Amino acid sequence: MHIAEGFLPLEWCVVWYALAIPIVGYGIYRAQKLREREQGVMPLLVVTAAFIFVLSALKLPSVTGSCSHPTGTGLGVVLFGPSITAFLSIIVLLFQALLLAHGGITTLGANTVSMGIVGPAVGWLAYIAVRKMKVGLLTSGFVAAFFADLVTYVVTAGQLATAFPATKGGILLSFEAFFGIFAVTQVPLAIIEGITVALALKLLQEHGVAVEMWQPKGVSVSEA
Amino acid sequence: MKLEVTTILAVLLVISFFSLLALTTAIPKAEWGGADGQGMELIEQSLNYEPWANPIWEPPSGEVESLLFALQAAIGSLIIGYYFGILKGRKESEK
Numbered sequence: 001m002h003i004a005e006g007f008l009p010l011e012w013c014v015v016w017y018a019l020a021i022p023i024v025g026y027g028i029y030r031a032q033k034l035r036e037r038e039q040g041v042m043p044l045l046v047v048t049a050a051f052i053f054v055l056s057a058l059k060l061p062s063v064t065g066s067c068s069h070p071t072g073t074g075l076g077v078v079l080f081g082p083s084i085t086a087f088l089s090i091i092v093l094l095f096q097a098l099l100l101a102h103g104g105i106t107t108l109g110a111n112t113v114s115m116g117i118v119g120p121a122v123g124w125l126a127y128i129a130v131r132k133m134k135v136g137l138l139t140s141g142f143v144a145a146f147f148a149d150l151v152t153y154v155v156t157a158g159q160l161a162t163a164f165p166a167t168k169g170g171i172l173l174s175f176e177a178f179f180g181i182f183a184v185t186q187v188p189l190a191i192i193e194g195i196t197v198a199l200a201l202k203l204l205q206e207h208g209v210a211v212e213m214w215q216p217k218g219v220s221v222s223e224a
Numbered sequence: 225m226k227l228e229v230t231t232i233l234a235v236l237l238v239i240s241f242f243s244l245l246a247l248t249t250a251i252p253k254a255e256w257g258g259a260d261g262q263g264m265e266l267i268e269q270s271l272n273y274e275p276w277a278n279p280i281w282e283p284p285s286g287e288v289e290s291l292l293f294a295l296q297a298a299i300g301s302l303i304i305g306y307y308f309g310i311l312k313g314r315k316e317s318e319k
Contacts, residue, residue: 001260002260003260003263003264004260004264004275004279005275005277005278005279006275006276006277006278007264007267007273007275009276010276043307043310044307046303046307047303047304047307050299050300050301050302050303050304050307051300051304052300053296053297053299053300053303054296054297054300054301054304056296057293057294057296057297057300058297059258059293060241060244061244061245061247061248061256062244062247062259063247063251064254064259065251065253065254065255065256066254066255066256066257066258066259066262067256067257067258067259068258068259068260095296096296097279098280098281099281099283099292100283100289100292100293100296101279101281101282101283101289102260104277104279105277105280106276106277138229138233153259156263160263160267164267164271164273166270177266178263178266181259181262181263181266182259182263185259186259188240188244191240192237192240192241192244195233195236195237195240196237198233199230199233199234199237202229202230202233203230203308206230207308207311207312207315208311208314208315209311
């Protein structure tokens with residue numbers, strides 16, 4: 001899902017930055033509020049970021065004969081909702097852009113929108129939906145992570161398709177091409193990410209962490 | 225024998241990981257390059273696109289790159305392990 005440095009025309013870099021900045025800003029604001037209200041939340045925020053660090057470093061082979069990596073955002077989605085996840089994601093993306101030449105500064109906005117915002121937002125909606133249907137926490141966590149991961153790559157395909165429509169066939173045709181490269185590869189990885197998040201949630205719960213207490217208010221589905 | 229949920233999930237993870245590895249022998253012609261790279265290649269080749277910016281710094285070789293990726297995963301794992309260690313200690317001292 002990393003669009004490499006310089007690989008988006010300038011106007012698209014601006015568009016995605018413009019979309020990403022307010023949401024990341026809101027995520028920072030929410031993280032600060034949360035920290036003021038709940039002193040014990042800081043370590044869990046750091047662990048959630050660490051989780052993204054680990055999972056997005058693992059490049060796995062997949063059914064398409066190529067490799068890709070999970071995003072690791074699913075845990076953040078379940079624990080804190082999408083906006084804080086956007087904030088945590090941009091930290092990891094920045095690290096990878098600066099030290100690994102993976103992604104880039106010009107494309108940081110676009111990559112934040114896919115991995116940090118739209119993926120997690122869809123994961124969050126899916127989580128709310130299944131949770132409201134009385135599906136258990138672990139299964140819901142799986143669903144959240146699966147969608148957050150997969151949708152991230154669909155968004156990347158969409159971003160590249162809109163920036164580079166095929167000369168014959170337009171956006172739809174190039175979306176098909178990018179979708180084949182990114183999204184199909186991602187399906188098994190999204191499943192693995194789902195299992196990992198379910199495991200992480202279970203472990204947190206077993207160690208006495210009330211995993212649903214920091215979710216955004218109003219939409220929270222916590223039974224507590 | 226009572227199976228713990230965590231055990232089941234951990235076993236599932238290991239199995240799915242190894243099935244992905246096994247896959248690499250099932251598709252012999254594949255090159256197992258990165259999907260990111262393939263996407264960028266498609267843009268470069270089919271559209272003659274030249275990236276207009278270059279990374280500020282690039283790892284000088286694949287070895288150094290894998291070092292940094294390993295470091296990224298290690299830092300993350302360290303933090304996660306440390307956190308669970310604290311939780312476990314706390315839980316045990318409460319008993």
